[in-house]
Amino acid sequence: SRPVDLAEAVELLTAARQVVLLAHINPDADALGSALALGLALHRRGAHVQVSFGAPERPAESLRDLDVAGLVVPAHRVVHVPELLVVLDTGSVDRLGPLADRAAAAGTTLVIDHHVSNSGFGTHYYVDPRAEATAVMVLHLLDAMGASVDLPTARCLYAGLVTDTRNFRAASPDTHAMAARLLVAGVDAEAVTRPLLDTHPFAWLSMLSAVLATATLEVDEARGLGLVHALVRRDLVDGGRQEEVESVIDVLRTTAEAEVAVVLKQVGECRWTVSLRSKGRIDVAAAASALGGGGHRAAAGFTVDGDAPAILDRLRRALADAPLLG
Ligand code: 5GP
Ligand code: MN
Ligand code: MN
Numbered sequence: 001s002r003p004v005d006l007a008e009a010v011e012l013l014t015a016a017r018q019v020v021l022l023a024h025i026n027p028d029a030d031a032l033g034s035a036l037a038l039g040l041a042l043h044r045r046g047a048h049v050q051v052s053f054g055a056p057e058r059p060a061e062s063l064r065d066l067d068v069a070g071l072v073v074p075a076h077r078v079v080h081v082p083e084l085l086v087v088l089d090t091g092s093v094d095r096l097g098p099l100a101d102r103a104a105a106a107g108t109t110l111v112i113d114h115h116v117s118n119s120g121f122g123t124h125y126y127v128d129p130r131a132e133a134t135a136v137m138v139l140h141l142l143d144a145m146g147a148s149v150d151l152p153t154a155r156c157l158y159a160g161l162v163t164d165t166r167n168f169r170a171a172s173p174d175t176h177a178m179a180a181r182l183l184v185a186g187v188d189a190e191a192v193t194r195p196l197l198d199t200h201p202f203a204w205l206s207m208l209s210a211v212l213a214t215a216t217l218e219v220d221e222a223r224g225l226g227l228v229h230a231l232v233r234r235d236l237v238d239g240g241r242q243e244e245v246e247s248v249i250d251v252l253r254t255t256a257e258a259e260v261a262v263v264l265k266q267v268g269e270c271r272w273t274v275s276l277r278s279k280g281r282i283d284v285a286a287a288a289s290a291l292g293g294g295g296h297r298a299a300a301g302f303t304v305d306g307d308a309p310a311i312l313d314r315l316r317r318a319l320a321d322a323p324l325l326g
Helices: 006-015 029-044 061-066 093-105 134-145 151-164 173-184 189-197 203-212 242-252 284-290 308-321
Strands: 018-023 048-052 084-088 108-113 124-127 216-220 225-232 260-268 271-278 299-305
Touching: 006 084, 006 108, 006 124, 006 134, 018 029, 018 093, 029 048, 029 061, 029 084, 029 134, 029 151, 061 151, 061 189, 084 093, 108 134, 134 151, 134 173, 151 173, 151 189, 203 225, 203 242, 216 308, 225 242, 225 308, 242 260, 242 271, 260 308, 271 284, 271 308, 284 299, 284 308
Parallel strands: 018 048, 018 084, 084 108, 108 124, 225 260
Antiparallel strands: 216 225, 260 271, 271 299
């Protein structure tokens, strides 16, 4: 495995006739939007293209409109030995879930990602932790390939930008300029953003109310850091969409007294996926990495077996060991 720059990544992408692009499991708009934007460009160049992810079977409802060309295939239909495998927005190979085996089978595996915690897997990796979204990196690649950014492509990239920058709150001037370019290409920002960030069924309100009733605020006296956490038990979700589960952290993180917000999401009888958010004083990717996950300094996660109180105990210790940021 070795790092490549933009030019070398473009060479790999343009040489392949048959390409599989994979997003991480439970793909968000950055993962799926980046895979689709790059997939569309390669498809237009004449390559055979599949876009997929290990789970669930179909993209989240809020993301389905992005796939205008029908490039997404279910995981079981992904070719077994791709000529070129491109893995996007994925910090480690286990985040491919059941499709992790394709990374070993492919002739070439190119990882395109912006996670600080990226483990540098694949035969080649193009990783830029300064990029605010994988979509930023993909737009640079498209430009270097001479690919046109048509409206479907622009929508995919805009969806990635708006999600990973929390609606541009965390976006640099360069990323704002990029968004402006996508708007000029015809993106209707409101139409792309509303299903991603602002749409929930009525049932979400009662689910949210039950989840928020579990919210607890604790203060680490030694470091003066507040921690707010809440539990999303499986029975509260009950067949609902993942979008509603993922939205809880955005409510919790608004707690003024808390530097860190944590949501424990039950995914099995005794298995939880944990979302961490920091306001910037503490590196939550370090804490998540110590518990087998990863992410970014301000947004990270991990999945573990155990009961909620025990997981919270381990998390408190990992946070106490996580570096404070200057
Ligand atoms: P979220 O809380 O939205 O699921 O994830 C926040 C960030 O943490 C994302 O950048 C995501 O890639 C990362 N992340 C979440 N769960 C895991 C995990 O289980 N392993 C790793 N390596 N990263 C994770
Ligand atoms: Mn992602
Ligand atoms: Mn991302």
